Amino acid sequence: MAVRFSDGGGESLAPVLPLFPRAVRPSGEEPGRPGSGSTAWHEEECHPDAHAAPVTPAWPAWNAVSDEETPVPAAERIDAAEQLLLKRLRGRQLSVEEARSLLMERELDADEAEGIVGDFERRGYLDDARLADQLVHGALSRKAQGARAIAQALTARGISREVVDAVMADLPDDEAERALEFARQKVRAMRSLERDAALRRLHGQLARRGFGGPVAMTAARTALDEAGIGASGPRFR
Template sequence: MSEARDLLRDHDLELDEVERLLARFQSLGYLDDTLLAEQLVHVGSDRKGQGRRVIAQTMTKRGIPREVADAVLAELPDDDDERALEFARTKAKSMASLDRDTALRRLTGQLARRGYGGAVAMTAARAALDEVQKPSTGVRFR
């Protein structure tokens, strides 16, 4: 509703007219902060592989009230470890040619930018790289 309020204010409407329009839109079901928050959680976690922290920041930026954001985030399964590992697996394949330290640093950074905490990001990055970077056998020429 915050975004709609800001948009209406940009059109030089009187404050009471803005509030009247918002009330009307809300009564018609056009504006619902809870539905928007649920959609942001779905997109953030399922499509983008984001962690709770980034999803919460997105909701704050979009003007979702804190109590609504907290309630919707509370319904999110506590599977950050699994989602972080799933994301790390998709990225680790493209880093197979890098040395382990570089790949670990880059992958951990990508996970951190998606809102996963340091320990979760590091554990997921290590596990994904372990799966991709198998020990070499035989002689290697450079």
Template sequence: MREAAEELLVRKLRSRSLSISESRTVLKGYEHDGTRLDSGAVDDILDDFCRRGYLDDALLAGQLVTSGVERKGQGRVALSRALAQRGIPRDVVDAALDELPDDDAERALEYARTKARGLSRLDGDTALRRLVGQLSRRGYNGSVAMTAAKTALAEASFGRPSSGVRFVDSD
């Protein structure tokens, strides 16, 4: 039974990296002929997989942080939430986030710049509200999101005719 449970876990790990917590859930759900693994057997399998290097929460957290930043443009809040949802312990999450340079403001501005042009047809308040919302959902805190959104929208509108009334000095 243990061998079959290990094979199941290996198959799962081939398709997606799992945290120790996620692996525990897989093993606890394993059933063969109406019998489930006892918690001691689950712990033994997990210890064995950790010793072999198949499971490593610190390595997984580092990979998820890198992926979240580079591919998804996520901020610390979103990254922390994603790691916690995968069952990675708080101290491992904190260590992975500590490796991240403190450039949330730069990453937020970079993301905001990519989105600002698409919002140019909207009035200023609506564009700002939407862009701040997008940044917040990506895990940037309120002040970082607001600053990045205002800067990106100002840059995007520079050189574009402004809407509204223009006053001309007639001296």
């Protein structure tokens, strides 16, 4: 683009200089530095970032993710395990072995777990003998279970053999009566069966309740006789 101007003798064009000229480095001049006595050099070399290497931002140290987790102090682990055990005991009585297993799941070592178990036993929170008595009472009063089933239930809860043997020795000597009472309840649904089929089914039910062979067979036959199944005489309706 040019600007026209007049000096009285005619018009002529005046060159328009660019505002930001592209300087040319003189021949032989060292790149990136102005020549002696000259202030002209390439404009891109004037820019401070023209040839700078890319800079990777430095993240604060607190933002770094560590591969190692900070270990929980032993006192905090033990306190949390105790609170968990207390919570479980409020809902259900546990045996010593059940409590020990629960604590080991909390990443406690053997000594820490045994320390808590021993403390809870001294305070009366864990008592295998008391738990065994409760289980036996429920088995006799509500579940009509035989001695064999009761012993298996106690063992399944982790109660020691010594405690199981002591509790079983104190069982009342009324297993035959309990077996007969159970058989009388079940025989009512067997009136349409033949005697042998009813006897096999009733004996199997008694055996699964933990009543021993002779006791179960005697109770089954007595209940079938009383119901008149496969025998002469009136049947109970």
